[in-house]
Amino acid sequence: MTIHGKSQVTTWTGEAEPHRRSFAEIGNRATRLAGALREQLGVQQSEAVATLMWNNAEHVEAYFAIPSMGAVLHTLNLRLPPEQLVFIVNHAADRVVLVNGTLLPLLAPLLPHLPTVEHVVVSGIGDRSALDGLNVQVHEYEELLAGSSDSFDWPELDERQAAAMCYTSGTTGDPKGVVFSHRSVYLHSMQVNMAESMGLTDRDTTLVVVPQFHVNAWGLPHATFMTGINMLMPDRFLQPAPLAEMIEREKPTHAAAVPTIWQGLLAEVTANPRDLTSMKQVTIGGSACPPALMEAYDKLGVRVCHAWGMTETSPLGTMAHPPAGLSAEEEWPYRITQGRFPAGVEARLVGPNGDLLPWDGESAGELEVRGNWIASSYYGGAAGEPFRPEDKFSADGWLKTGDVGVISADGFLTLTDRAKDVIKSGGEWISSVDLENALMAHPEVAEAAVVAVPDDKWGERPLATVVLKEGATVNYTGLRDFLARTVAKWQLPERWTFIEAVPKTSVGKFDKKVIRKQYADGALDVTKLD
Numbered sequence: 001m002t003i004h005g006k007s008q009v010t011t012w013t014g015e016a017e018p019h020r021r022s023f024a025e026i027g028n029r030a031t032r033l034a035g036a037l038r039e040q041l042g043v044q045q046s047e048a049v050a051t052l053m054w055n056n057a058e059h060v061e062a063y064f065a066i067p068s069m070g071a072v073l074h075t076l077n078l079r080l081p082p083e084q085l086v087f088i089v090n091h092a093a094d095r096v097v098l099v100n101g102t103l104l105p106l107l108a109p110l111l112p113h114l115p116t117v118e119h120v121v122v123s124g125i126g127d128r129s130a131l132d133g134l135n136v137q138v139h140e141y142e143e144l145l146a147g148s149s150d151s152f153d154w155p156e157l158d159e160r161q162a163a164a165m166c167y168t169s170g171t172t173g174d175p176k177g178v179v180f181s182h183r184s185v186y187l188h189s190m191q192v193n194m195a196e197s198m199g200l201t202d203r204d205t206t207l208v209v210v211p212q213f214h215v216n217a218w219g220l221p222h223a224t225f226m227t228g229i230n231m232l233m234p235d236r237f238l239q240p241a242p243l244a245e246m247i248e249r250e251k252p253t254h255a256a257a258v259p260t261i262w263q264g265l266l267a268e269v270t271a272n273p274r275d276l277t278s279m280k281q282v283t284i285g286g287s288a289c290p291p292a293l294m295e296a297y298d299k300l301g302v303r304v305c306h307a308w309g310m311t312e313t314s315p316l317g318t319m320a321h322p323p324a325g326l327s328a329e330e331e332w333p334y335r336i337t338q339g340r341f342p343a344g345v346e347a348r349l350v351g352p353n354g355d356l357l358p359w360d361g362e363s364a365g366e367l368e369v370r371g372n373w374i375a376s377s378y379y380g381g382a383a384g385e386p387f388r389p390e391d392k393f394s395a396d397g398w399l400k401t402g403d404v405g406v407i408s409a410d411g412f413l414t415l416t417d418r419a420k421d422v423i424k425s426g427g428e429w430i431s432s433v434d435l436e437n438a439l440m441a442h443p444e445v446a447e448a449a450v451v452a453v454p455d456d457k458w459g460e461r462p463l464a465t466v467v468l469k470e471g472a473t474v475n476y477t478g479l480r481d482f483l484a485r486t487v488a489k490w491q492l493p494e495r496w497t498f499i500e501a502v503p504k505t506s507v508g509k510f511d512k513k514v515i516r517k518q519y520a521d522g523a524l525d526v527t528k529l530d
């Protein structure tokens with residue numbers, strides 16, 4: 001904040017000018033925030049302090065104030081269903097919540113179910129009246145900062161102390177808390193900044209679309225402050241049109257988001273062309289990036305780097321930079337993998353019988369990883385002990401990722417599926433991701449999700465749910481014929497349905513459990529081809 005004091009966090013406001021704040025100002029304000037939290041709100045060491053915020057400068061201030069004072073930054077995923085948010089806040093026993101005014105309509109109805117919350121600190125625009133009559137003390141963020149000193153007696157912290165935590169989205173059972181130590185955040189940030197990862201400098205600007213509540217925005221807020229990388233923050237303007245506008249106007253050199261965001265942006269700039277070429281590299285991860293999407297961005301002059309990770313891995317697990325000295329054509333097969341493991345991430349593949357599999361690009365097994373920024377347990381709650389469910393953690397510290405794939409001899413990971421999404425047909429596995437990628441390569445297909453459905457003869461068979469682009473004329477047989485060009489005949493889906501949109505999870509990934517349920521409930525209009 002001193003050395004890179006002039007670097008900036010730019011927050012989109014939806015008005016003529018975005019809001020700009022230098023790293024030096026953010027440092028000063030983070031100091032004031034820490035003082036206010038301690039002196040005025042009584043925040044203690046190791047206490048979790050929640051944020052319910054968009055990506056913006058104030059959220060960055062919380063990112064530095066809370067961990068540096070010895071408390072634990074607890075980012076809340078604003079897209080979770082209310083009952084999960086209630087579970088999470090109660091589990092962590094959050095006493096203080098920092099919230100953007102625009103999110104009060106979300107927070108206020110939850111507060112009667114959050115007995116531990118005593119203080120709500122509101123920043124930015126938004127009607128405060130939603131909090132009237134509720135049993136909490138309401139503070140204005142700016143007033144707290146104005147009434148606080150610009151020096152703070154920062155404590156000496158143990159590097160293994162908790163700095164932040166984040167809950168997984170709880171696709172099965174209750175959400176699980178993952179705690180990140182100062183040490184793991186620091187080491188992960190150094191890895192993010194390596195040339196073979198995101199490799200950015202203070203001459204760069206990164207557009208942080210991935211939410212700050214989604215695994216610490218993939219480590220970007222920490223990595224940027226380490227090397228002075230400017231940040232462009234979209235706040236609540238996450239729709240394709242404003243994203244396209246902010247890229248054209250602010251010219252970020254890098255951006256990070258899940259494939260869904262990039263699909264939406266692609267449709268937008270196809271309809272209303274914009275110049276995106278300032279972006280030298282965009283990082284796409286969180287779910288498999290369809291090769292067709294990567295190709296489309298290549299054509300727009302934007303290079304995609306595919307990455308894999310999980311909440312439990314902080315999240316950087318792999319990035320797909322091809323080896324040096326290859327032609328564009330030779331690079332392609334490397335670029336569409338999930339990528340290579342960096343130093344700091346140890347990996348192994350485990351077969352169905354628990355045997356370790358070779359890295360030969362063919363043997364498929366469950367990926368297990370361990371390392372400095374990889375969790376080895378889940379948070380037990382304010383009152384509980386950390387816990388290690390056997391299906392997630394092995395006794396010797398390996399994280400069982402639940403992802404199935406192969407690893408090449410030179411360490412490139414290709415995921416074929418999530419263990420729970422693999423289609424088991426007549427004793428053979430069909431990769432739902434392969435079928436989706438093949439479908440999304442069709443020029444008239446906007447999105448496609450493939451799930452396993454029960455089948456009397458084969459046990460399970462694929463069901464293809466497809467979203468067509470506007471004006472498309474292709475029918476199910478046409479799509480099956482298209483697939484048959486690249487997919488083995490026995491893998492071709494018989495069951496097809498056109499849908500309006502693929503259901504998405506709280507962080508924008510395909511929500512296949514919703515599709516499976518819709519199918520089970522008979523809510524989909526499915527055609528079965530012969």
Ligand code: ADP
Nearest residue numbers: 168169285286287288307308309310311403418
């Ligand atoms: P959740 O489990 O709630 O989706 P995470 O964000 O932690 O939350 O998701 C991690 C999972 O996302 C991984 O285990 C993997 O299945 C999937 N994933 C992440 N990146 C990729 C990728 N590049 N390709 C395929 N799957 C991915």
